[in-house]
Amino acid sequence: GEEVAQTPKHLVRGEGQKAKLYCAPIKGHSYVFWYQQVLKNEFKFLISFQNENVFDETGMPKERFSAKCLPNSPCSLEIQATKLEDSAVYFCASSQLLLRDKSNQPQHFGDGTRLSIL
Amino acid sequence: GENVEQHPSTLSVQEGDSAVIKCTYSDSASNYFPWYKQELGKRPQLIIDIRSNVGEKKDQRIAVTLNKTAKHFSLHITETQPEDSAVYFCAASKVWGGSNYKLTFGKGTLLTVNP
Numbered sequence: 745g746e747e748v749a750q751t752p753k754h755l756v757r758g759e760g761q762k763a764k765l766y767c768a769p770i771k772g773h774s775y776v777f778w779y780q781q782v783l784k785n786e787f788k789f790l791i792s793f794q795n796e797n798v799f800d801e802t803g804m805p806k807e808r809f810s811a812k813c814l815p816n817s818p819c820s821l822e823i824q825a826t827k828l829e830d831s832a833v834y835f836c837a838s839s840q841l842l843l844r845d846k847s848n849q850p851q852h853f854g855d856g857t858r859l860s861i862l
Numbered sequence: 863g864e865n866v867e868q869h870p871s872t873l874s875v876q877e878g879d880s881a882v883i884k885c886t887y888s889d890s891a892s893n894y895f896p897w898y899k900q901e902l903g904k905r906p907q908l909i910i911d912i913r914s915n916v917g918e919k920k921d922q923r924i925a926v927t928l929n930k931t932a933k934h935f936s937l938h939i940t941e942t943q944p945e946d947s948a949v950y951f952c953a954a955s956k957v958w959g960g961s962n963y964k965l966t967f968g969k970g971t972l973l974t975v976n977p
Contacts, residue, residue: 775962785900785949787967794961803964835905839962847913848894848955848962849933 746770748838748854751818757826765857766818769838775799776819776827777837777851778811790839793819823859831861864889866954868968875942876976883971885952886934890956895928895935895964901948909939910948942975949973 749768757763769776776792789803793813804811810828813819823830837851865888873921875881877919895915898906911918912926912935923942939946946947949972953965 777964779965785951785970787951787965789964789966792962792964799959799961800964835966842957842962844962846957846960847915849906850896850911850955851962851965852908853898855905 748852749818750836750854750857750862752857753828753855754858755858756862758862761824763823763830763859763861765821765834765836765859767836767838767854768818770817770852772840773838773840773852774841775849775851777811777839778821779835779837781831781833781835782854787811790834792819795815805816822846826859826861831859833858864892864954864956864966866952866966866968868952868971871969872972872974874974874976877942877944879942880938881937881942881946881973881975882939883933883937883950883952883973885936885954885968886932887939887954888933889956890933890955890965891913891958892956893958894955895926896955897924897937898951898953899948900951900970906951931939939973942973944975944977947973947975 776793780788792800808824811821833856834857837853838848839851896911900906925938949970952968
């Protein structure tokens with residue numbers, strides 16, 4: 745597709761439950777990034793993939809967060825045993841391979857999933 | 863790691879005036895600087911970007927300048943219109959390990975354009 749597609753738009757879970765979010769990158773894009781935007785608008789990087797491979801997971805709270813990008817499937821971000829502090833909007837972004845001069849390519853964002861933990 | 867500071871946090875201008883938002887970054891290896899506009903409840907939308915081999919870039923009413931020596935870059939919006947009202951984010955990134963690296967965002971500027 746021509747846009748990053750994220751589902752669901754809104755997800756409500758009770759504290760301690762599991763939450764799973766999905767992202768379909770723009771067709772032909774090789775990189776996928778997940779960001780968390782909390783109430784004060786601040787973006788926090790979580791994890792990035794190059795195709796199916798984890799490229800950078802330095803932002804992931806590893807105890808409860810996991811993510812995958814498998815061939816022919818949307819990427820997913822899963823949170824086990826959710827906490828109130830996980831309430832946020834989770835954005836997925838995708839980008840193409842580097843340009844021929846090895847400079848960065850723009851990241852295009854999806855509409856996000858608003859996760860509410862009650 | 864990279865740290866991006868953005869100022870001001872809020873900016874109110876009259877329609878037709880110019881608006882300037884400034885950002886500084888800490889990692890001298892950063893070489894890509896996008897600006898995103900985010901309306902309430904919507905996705906961040908890329909409005910302009912600049913790479914470190916360029917000092918200035920313009921697209922109609924929007925321009926971005928970059929000073930690599932001072933490690934700061936700025937967004938300039940001229941002839942502001944009410945539809946320019948939104949939160950604007952600057953960000954910095956680099957190429958690392960042969961791949962696109964994560965974006966480090968500023969904390970955002972809420973721009974209000976008063977009719």
